[in-house]
Amino acid sequence: MTAELATDVVTWEVVRPGTMVVTMDRGPANALGIPLLDGLQAACDAAETAGDIKVMVIRSAIDGFFAAGADIKHLGTINAESFTAYGNQMRAANDRIESASFISIAAVDGLALGGGMELAMACTFRVGGAKARYGLPEVNIGLIPGAGGTQRLPRLVGRGKALDIILTARQVPAAEAAEIGLVDRSTDGDVMEAALALADEFAGASLPAQLAGIRSVDAAYDLPFSEGARVELEQEQGLFEHGEAAEGIDAFITKRKPDFA
Template sequence: MATPQGRAAVTWNRDGSIVEFILDRPPANALGPELIDGLHTAIDYAQAVDAKVIVVASAVDGFFAAGADIKHMSTVDSASFRRYGDALRGALERLGALPVISVAAVDGLALGGGLELAMACTLRVGAARARLGLPEVKLGLIPGAGGTQRLPRLVGRSRALDLMLTGRQVEADEAYWIGLIDRLAEPDTTARATAWQLARELAAASTPAQLAVVRTVDAAYDRPLADGLRYEADQIQDLFEQGEAVEGLRAFIDKRTPEFA
């Protein structure tokens, strides 16, 4: 694994086609302006090196990210509050829109904006001590960086309402059971190590096919079944004509590992 580059609120590692973002803003990785800027810089780097998979992890013990910067929000006027919210939303939406599969490694607290950051990733891995929640109602707010939109898509309306209306935290086992976490790390393994294992699996597959899977599954949430089935048919045809399907099929016949870009 390469040496971390940069020394800011977000640093990064690269191993082949995998880039790891490391949140490093003690004591709790609050998503203040420095960390938001760091995410943009790390995304710039991942795009520059044509990353296939991104892992988002933390260097701060006990925290993935504690949430938005409450101290910052408590000192600003309404215009500055909107600018801060737009900046946070912009970083998470940019991450979520990347044509790259991303994996959040949640080990410790992922609350508020921290959970919204994890939900902006394609997949989430959690360790035993992960605690996840959207406690904004306790501050007189709502999740404002995608939480009200992404959480129901992951866990369903009723469970999303339960979490957001109470502001309670869920432990790793419950998060896995309701679909908020996609993989649980083994008891003696960190979320970061498990995320890297998953990232290597993902990097070996065809990125165009993976992104088509994500698009097609997402389409199931906002299209009638008949429209979704047509969209699925269009996606697989495009992969055959313009993607990596021909190489994958030939490699299968030749009994060799496919050479995906």
């Protein structure tokens, strides 16, 4: 039997200047096995090597699924030590996407369960379709979400809703996901069209400024107000000294379109 390779299950393509689409295609449900996790890391490598990627859209090629979570069959073959190693790989992929030098969008139009929902939450934004459903079913097999889910979900929907979703292991339908803030944009149409339209909205602005905005807003959740305000000040000062603020200000004064990298 031929070994499954990262490039077999994850591919990527620059679909327009500055926008890369990453496609997960590991049948039957995009279980997050080692090849798929390695593929996501390779896609991040490619985006960073390209140097001009502002937005990465992560999608699924499998109808009905974004990603079904951890590879349960794989879990059944490992011991405590290798379980830890596998969990570390899942967390590393999510953390890499969350802290990347580009904006990430999860385009979800099917089941995003367990590690699949954790992957979506690691992205900067989530665009959800009418068929999308979200859930963290780990308690049903005696576990908890272990790839950042217990930390990212409360930041998105609050403590009560997060505990509701985690402790009941229920699936959250598309409409509720939009209502509680789990999804940032929802559509009854084509999810990829909506995701790419959102990517286009980011295209004209300064990427360093956008990333500084993300870091500053994240600080509001992680730090007391005074410390978060300090992060905001440092980020803004850094943009003026080393970012693209000088170009943006000059373009405004001279009434021209800024030439951001």
